[in-house]
Amino acid sequence: MTEDSAYGYLLESLPAAVIVATDGNIALANRAARRLLEADPGVEGWACSELVGLPVIQFVHELDQFHSVSRMRRSAMSTTPNAPIELRVRTCRENLRVVLVTSVSIRFEGKDGVLISALEVGRGDAIGDRLRRSEEHFRRLFENMQDVYYRTDANGIVQMVGPGVRRVIGYEPEEVVGRDAAAWYPNTADRDAFKQAIRTYGEVSDFPGQMVCKDGRIIDISISSTALYDEDGRFAGVEGIYRDVTERKDLERELRRLASIDSLTQILNRRAFIEAAQTRLDSPDASCDLTLLLLDIDYFKSINDQYGHATGDQVLVRFADVVSSQIRETDLFGRLGGEEFAIVVSHTRPEHVRELVSRVLEAVRAIRLDGGVSRSSRGVTVSIGAALRAPDDHRVEQLLDRADRALYQAKHGGRDRVFWEMTA
Structure with a gap:
């Protein structure tokens, strides 16, 4: 033996x-x-x-x-x-x-x-009955909870996951256990941010992220988790829950969009435009190749007075559509108020901005108040003030101020034209 x-x-x-x-x-x-x-x-x-x-x-x-x-x-x-x-x-x-x-x-x-x-x-029947009742209660909660309970080890490998995972991302629990949790993150930066937060603070609540479902859909999730430590105090994994918050996030995104969009023309409103333009100025790769164009529809008050505000609104919408068709997707375009609009053109040479301005002036002239195309119907024109970014321009207001002075010169010079505040 x-x-x-x-x-x-x-x-x-x-x-x-x-x-x-x-x-x-x-x-x-x-x-x-x-x-x-x-x-x-x-x-x-x-x-x-x-x-x-x-x-x-x-x-x-x-x-x-x-x-x-x-x-x-x-x-x-x-x-x-x-x-x-x-x-x-x-x-x-x-x-x-x-x-x-x-x-x-x-x-x-x-x-x-x-x-x-x-x-x-x-031992004993009474204790056994209590255990069974407790287990049945736990199992009902575990099986029916809308959130997904999970536990990973120190390397991010899923050790346990609740049945809610099939409702949230479409996988059976056995398809998830044993795999790296990072496999369901479409953006590795989200996973890295979560790992950093859990290691730094020991827990997170309502932490944002995204996951890829079995059918390929990407959903927004909210994670509430706690770091696990072994008896020697070493990090041993994470335990917590996550839930599908896509509907909530979609609503938040729509509210943000509505808060940043001009309700009439569907382009950026004044606040959103200025914030976005400031972000462009603050960008680490920002250069001096940036131009701010201030546009003002000529004689707009007379259009409202003669044709009514409904026609005036139609002109504003048509004007926004026409200008949008002439600029690049990377250019910023917003309505500052009334008949005043602004464009930020970045990362392009001055001659290209001049070509853009010429196209805008020409396209706006094609707008007719009665919807017709004959020269006898009243048309629309626009005056433009242009300001090139200077090396010491750090605030959007600096560019707006110079572009406003240039716009005054364009109107004073006869309208339907552009005036460059600085030599382009």
């Missing part, structure tokens, strides 16, 4: 449940352990147990798994036994039991292993 065999037969006779695990799997389970876990009661001998080869963790209740794994890892690294702790275990027959567990590292069959000793506590 080998030393390990003798060791096994010795443990077989003990009244306490004993399991030896190597590489996280059961290598030995004595008679008391098989009885505790309700496994193959008719088979004798620790080496014949149907438990051998199964992961120890599958018999530990979900809520106790993290602490169980942490203690086993600690045992494997130390010859000092762990202090006893109560854990909930789930038997082969899906019954719950509470056990007092301790563990210590050993060598078994030439491998490093962990010897786990357990004694059942809380």
Whole structure:
């Protein structure tokens, strides 16, 4: 008989449940352990147990798994036994039991292993009924919660995920467990930001992110999670929940859009235009190749007086459409108020801005108040003041002020023209 065999037969006779695990799997389970876990009661001998080869963790209740794994890892690294702790275990027959567990590292069959000793506590029908009711309540909550419960290890590998994952991203739990959580992030920067926050603060609440669903859709999620630490205080993973907040985010985005868009012309309003223009000026790669154009529709008051405000509104909408068709997607275009508009043209040479201005002037002249195209119908013209960015321009107001002076000169010079505040 080998030393390990003798060791096994010795443990077989003990009244306490004993399991030896190597590489996280059961290598030995004595008679008391098989009885505790309700496994193959008719088979004798620790080496014949149907438990051998199964992961120890599958018999530990979900809520106790993290602490169980942490203690086993600690045992494997130390010859000092762990202090006893109560854990909930789930038997082969899906019954719950509470056990007092301790563990210590050993060598078994030439491998490093962990010897786990357990004694059942809380025997009795009343305690058993309470456990069953508690488990049923937990299972109902777990199965029906709209949020997705999850747990990852220190490397971001998913260790556990709730059934809500199939409702939120369309995957079955078994398709997610064992994979890197980063696989569902369409933007790695979101995942990096979350990892940084959880490491820095130990927890996050309503942290924003996105995930890719099984059908390819990208949804917005809100994450509330806590960092997990082992008994030595080392980061061991993350536990928490996330929920689908796409509908809320879509509403927020629409509200932001409405707050930044002029309701009549559907281009940027004054506040949004100035903020966006300032962002362009503040950009690290911003250059002096930036021009601000201030546009004012000529004689607009007389249009309102003669044709009515409804026609005036139609002119404003048509004007915005015409100008939008002449500028690039990268150019900023906004309505500052009334009949006054502005354009920011960046990263282009002055001669290209001159060509743009010529196209705008020509396109606006084609607008007719009665919708006709004959020269007898009244047309629309625009005056433009242009200001090139100077090296010491750091505020949009500086450009607006100079462009306004140039606009005055364009109107004073006869309208339907552009005046350049600085030589282009």
